[in-house]
Amino acid sequence: MTATRPEPATGPVLDAHLAVDRGTFRLDVRLRIGAGEVVALLGPNGAGKTTALRALAGLQPLTAGHVTLAGRDLDRSDGRLRTPTERRPIGVVFQDYLLFPHLTALDNVAFGPRRHGVDRRTAHRTAAEWLHRVGLAEQARRKPRQLSGGQAQRVALARALALDPVLLLLDEPLAALDAGTRLDTRAELHRHLAAHPGATLLVTHDPLDALVLADRLVIIEHGRVVQEGDAASITAQPRTDYVARLVGLNLYRGTADGHSVRMGSGFALTAADRVHGDAFVAFPPSAVALHPHRPDGSPRNTWPATITGLQRHGDNLRVQLAGPIGVAADITPAAAAHLHLTTGQQVWVAVKAAETRAYPADTRPTT
């Protein structure tokens, strides 16, 4: 496990094209990750995230494509090369950790070094160092069933990192933890991932995990990459309903002509940006105001709508509205009390053009 890492200038550590056919489901994803970079693979359930992770680890054969790690081909469908899982310099933290129940925390972490020919004493010393690093020196002699969820997660991380992997894979690393533990463990995990010199791919369906832990997000739906970029660009300009919901924006697609974007139904929104052709329009629920009557004055985007749902959202009230376009609005409790909001009520929706962003839809996500 002493594969030499290339200098960052020589290109990405991981260069993969994962194509997997499984009956009706087809995964087709290209991934490139640099040294020290943390990439989150984010997507709804069934999008193919775990399949992609298993394909990288060699636990799921590729139908086509390739996996190249640190300049070395691990999988090549054309040349029929397939490196078995145990010979890949890849560490995996599984969703429910899969710590070996018959081994102590120390022996779990020492398992990898031992399999790579390290003698028992050295392996135990390495393992003890790693347990110390994740703050579990005291728990070294415990069996997995005597560890809390957060502790087990850290042992699993130490076990994967003890081999100094060129690529670290994490499958929903925080999903099995309760809310309180998750906060601490997420911060802890962030520290260790930042210190990891190799490439890291984090699979998650939790946007918060992705935004906190990753340098770059790759969002997949139905086995395809739908959007890719850093947190700021994705939260500012979502390209699918799923991403818009993740980042909490109202998102529409239409044909732009200057500041006006016209939907298929003929309904038009006015945006702050000038765009032409196929375009997205997005605005946050907080930019939506509700009025009992048609408002006078500045807002350009106003239309009548019917309330279809009300629910708490943080300190505010999230109001779902049906009309020419479906929209979500965040209303303060005071405003809600003033309007006497109820489901089925008719109201007027107003969205400030200044808070409405428009951007072209036809640029392909950069790969």
Next chain:
Amino acid sequence: MVRIDERNAAVEPRPARPPRRRHTQRVPVALLLPAVAGLAFLVLPLAGLVVRAPWATLWQRLTEPGALTALRLSLQTATVATLVCLALGVPLAWLLARVEFPGRRVVRALVTVPLVLPPVVGGVALLLVFGRKGLLGTWLDAAVGVTLPFTTTGVVVAEAFVAMPFLVIAVEGALRGADTRFEEAAATLGAGRWTTFTHVTLPLIAPGIAAGGVLCWARALGEFGATITFAGNYPGITQTMPLAVYQTMEGGDLSGAVVLSLILLIVSVTILAALRDKWITSG
């Protein structure tokens, strides 16, 4: 374990468990009567052995050389047969549980045949293969100079043949119940298939192997039909306890047969109980 309980309680206060209610529902007579009858049916014959045992002369009969020889041979052959079954049966169970190959269902059915085959028929079949003029026996005799029938090794062969399916079925069940993702985790840490088997799979299914081994040993200890057919009934060489009981009975010595039976019963129950405490429950 206390620690874990405390942690769970801290996260999510567990509601006080309602007091366990006992005997609130009467056991239906339609179930109780056959259950008691079944228990009596299983226990009464054993009680009969104890009641009819010639207690006055028991010690003298116990120390008769024939009885002890047969007992030692029984324990030795059953143990060796179990070791043989473990060495061959665990890999066979792994193959059946973990490797997809054409005809796997047929192989699995074949493995269980000795379970339904009358042991005497098994003994005849063993003679046809391993007998002096048998399919493999001829070659064994000529090439290696090994003769199995009517030897102590033959006893082990007969017992292993009859007992191995018990082990294979128990271990295969344990393998199927074990989470294969632990084996995937081992692979990501650099363990090949063999190391994964010895370092991860075997420890995970150890309780299943122990249970299968105990079943296998118990079956081998009680083996009669295949042994007497294939290995014969020579005191000191192939006469195990069940054979000795049968011969003593045939010779008209009922109380002798009772003593031998009692010894076999006490020894096997003691060993099984000890193993159960040590392996089965702790696993």
